Structure formats: C-alpha cells, structure tokens
Amino acid sequence: MAGDERGELLVVRCQLGEREAFTELVEAWHGPLWRYLRGMVGSAGVADDLAQEAWVAVVRGLPRLRRPDRFAPWLFTIGRRVVMNHLRQAYSTAEISVAEADAAEEAADDDLPGRVLDRMAIRDGLGELPPREREVLILFYLVDLPLAGCADVLDVPPGTVKSRLSRARRMLRDILTERGHDA
Numbered sequence: 001m002a003g004d005e006r007g008e009l010l011v012v013r014c015q016l017g018e019r020e021a022f023t024e025l026v027e028a029w030h031g032p033l034w035r036y037l038r039g040m041v042g043s044a045g046v047a048d049d050l051a052q053e054a055w056v057a058v059v060r061g062l063p064r065l066r067r068p069d070r071f072a073p074w075l076f077t078i079g080r081r082v083v084m085n086h087l088r089q090a091y092s093t094a095e096i097s098v099a100e101a102d103a104a105e106e107a108a109d110d111d112l113p114g115r116v117l118d119r120m121a122i123r124d125g126l127g128e129l130p131p132r133e134r135e136v137l138i139l140f141y142l143v144d145l146p147l148a149g150c151a152d153v154l155d156v157p158p159g160t161v162k163s164r165l166s167r168a169r170r171m172l173r174d175i176l177t178e179r180g181h182d183a
Contacts (some may be wrong), residue, residue, distance in 0.1 A: 011068035026055065029072075032143045033079050039138035040083045042127055054082045072145060073152035080153055081133070087131070125175040133168035140165055 007028065011023030033054060057078045065074060122160035126134050139150045140161075151158045 006070045007071060011062070011065065011071045014062055015065070015068070015114050022059075029075060030055075033075060036076060036138050036143045037083060038077055039123075039126060040124070040131075040135060041086060041144055046086065050079070050086055054079045057082070070152070076139065076145065076149070076153040077142065077155075116122045121176060121179065121181050122172075125179075127171050128175050129171055131166060132164060133171055136161060136164040137168045137172065 009131045010021055010025050010028070014025055027159075030051065034047055034051045037050045037054070041047055041050065054075075058075060061074075061078070065071065080180055126137065129137070136150060136154065139145045139153060140147070145153065147158045147161050154161065154164075
C-alpha cells in the first residue's frame with residue numbers, strides 16, 4: 001500500500017498526467033481494493049470485474065480529487081459504490097448464492113489443508129454477517145484502514161465505526177462458535 005507522503009506524491013503525479021505514476025498507484029492499491037471487493041461479494045471473478053470498474057472510476061475522477069492525502073478513503077468509497085451497485089443487481093437476480101459457492105471452491109484451492117478450513121470458516125462466517133458488519137470488518141482488518149479512514153468510507157462518525165466493529169466481531173465469533181470452531 002502506498003504510504004503517507006509517497007502515496008500523496010503518487011496521486012499528484014497521476015493528476016499531472018504521468019502514466020508511470022498511475023501504474024505505481026494501481027500496483028500499490030489494487031491488492032487492498034481487490035481484497036475489500038472480494039470480501040464483500042465472495043467471488044474472485046466478480047471482484048476482478050468490480051475492481052476494473054472501480055479503477056475506471058478512479059481514472060475519471062482522479063483529476064477532480066482535491067485532497068491527494070485522502071486518496072485511500074476516496075478509493076474505498078468508489079469501491080463501496082461499485083459493490084452496492086453490484087449487490088443491488090445480484091439481489092434482484094439471485095446470483096449471491098452462486099458467488100458464495102464459487103468462493104468456497106476457490107478457497108479450497110489456494111491454501112494449505114490445515115488453514116483452508118479456518119479461512120473458509122471465517123469467509124463463510126463473514127458471508128453470513130449483515131452487509132454493514134461485514135464491510136466494517138473487511139475495511140478495518142483486511143484492508144487495514146484506520147478508524148478515521150473507515151469512518152470516511154462509510155460516511156459515519158468514528159464512534160459508529162467502533163460500535164459496528166464491536167458488534168461485527170461478536171456476531172462473527174457467535175457464528176463460528178455455533179459451527180464448532182474456536183473463535
């Protein structure tokens with residue numbers, strides 16, 4: 001992830017039209033953005049498509065970004081908007097259960113046997129959380145946004161982020177415990 005002043009400078013260079021800077025920006029932020037999207041939709045393929053859509057929005061909006069130091073919350077706000085649009089469509093066409101099945105199959109292929117069950121259990125548990133709680137856990141723990149960054153993305157006060165995190169952790173722990181996993 002692009003950090004502090006270096007990340008801010010990278011955004012400014014992009015705004016000035018440097019192609020290499022945009023490549024660096026994507027390299028620095030694509031992984032965290034993709035993990036957020038994957039966590040929200042449950043499918044690597046869908047996350048790939050949504051990430052591409054988000055980066056197109058970034059290209060279009062980057063010249064108008066007034067505060068380069070706020071790039072991370074701005075990027076994840078775009079990602080959130082893309083996810084919400086996708087979820088609206090998916091709920092209307094009932095594609096969610098197919099995406100969850102695909103995600104479970106993919107998870108089995110990408111890890112050691114002992115950890116696959118834990119990762120699958122957590123991923124499945126995340127999938128059972130309401131979208132608000134799932135989103136705050138993903139932003140805080142998987143994307144590593146600070147509380148203030150999560151608050152910016154979610155457009156809520158930091159105190160609300162804290163309470164959602166607490167509720168989400170408790171709910172995930174209950175889901176995992178109910179399934180017989182040590183949480």
